[in-house]
Amino acid sequence: MKVKKLNHPFFVIIGPSGSGKTKVAEAVFPIAYKVISHTTRPIRKEEIAGVDYYFETKAQFERLLNSEALAEHDIYHKNQYGVGVAELINKTRDHYAYDVLTIKGFQAIEKQFGKMVIPIFLEVSKKNVLLRLQTREDDETIIAQRAALYDRESKNKKIVTSYTPHFIIDGNQSFEEVVNDVKKVVNEVIKEN
Template identity: 60%
Template sequence: MTRPSLHHLFFIIIGPSGSGKTKVAEAVFPKEYKVISHTTRPKRTGEQEGTDYYFETQQHFQQLIESKALAEYDTYNEQKYGVGIDELLRKTTEHYAYDVLTFQGFQAIEALFKPMVIPIFLDVSKENVIARLQERGELPEIIKERSALYDQEIQNKEKIIRYSPHFIIDANQPFEHVVNTLKQIIDISIK
């Protein structure tokens, strides 16, 4: 059985928690270009099924795993998250697509769909991560937890360098500069 392939590029935004991944991605990519992930976490106020996530029961998520319907999946804060293969194929049929994922998520998808998967790492200092989390009004225990994760997450920058192509953006720069840099990367990559 031949594995299906992506028709257009899939950009994966990676970086430490608090690096601005989601905010930057939403400022650059059209909303309809986002690959919608599956999750078992409860729906938050204002979130919509099929727009923010596909909200799944633990049982249905397990069925997705067992049927090999997910390109990647992981557990974060005791909730499961995963990218469906069908969603990924559908979103890249007519144009490029994107998602904000972990390095492990990138590795799993890249193994299935290389060379059509491009990692973009947002490199940011620990001090800036803590400052941004404080600006967002995060609770002290959340800031402490994310700060502890930083050392582990920043190591992914060295791992991404092994993949070609890859891009690393200095996310310590002002937001508009980071957004413009990402736009330039997309333009270069799709030409």
């Protein structure tokens, strides 16, 4: 598939599991600006197909992979996830867009689209991540799994800093302060583009 360019910036929110990435992104960006990912994960009762994710069968996801329709893809908890090239191009046609992705997802998209892909890393202490996970998750196994990921995922900050531009946000601040800092970054990047 011939890759086109992005007309406007694509912001990628990155950070350790439990850092508040999704909630921060939802507070900062208009919902219509979200790049919707494909997944083989089963739909949850509060989710809407085509709004939260494009829910795919394994066969449908394989077709996306084989046709090179995905700008990136990854496996998380035995489910496949991926961002479509067409979705990225369409969402950035008239305005900036965003998504919450892994470092691997960011790198794959940045490799194709370059400096229009802007990483924003939320840096949060392990103590705060554990506190947040315990308030939103009842399953101790899931809490332990996500806590175990922290050390690996927090090292992604160093990877993010090797890209220009990049932004590191102190995620240990209050939610409102984190949201305001991310908004400042978005406004700064938009003024430059």
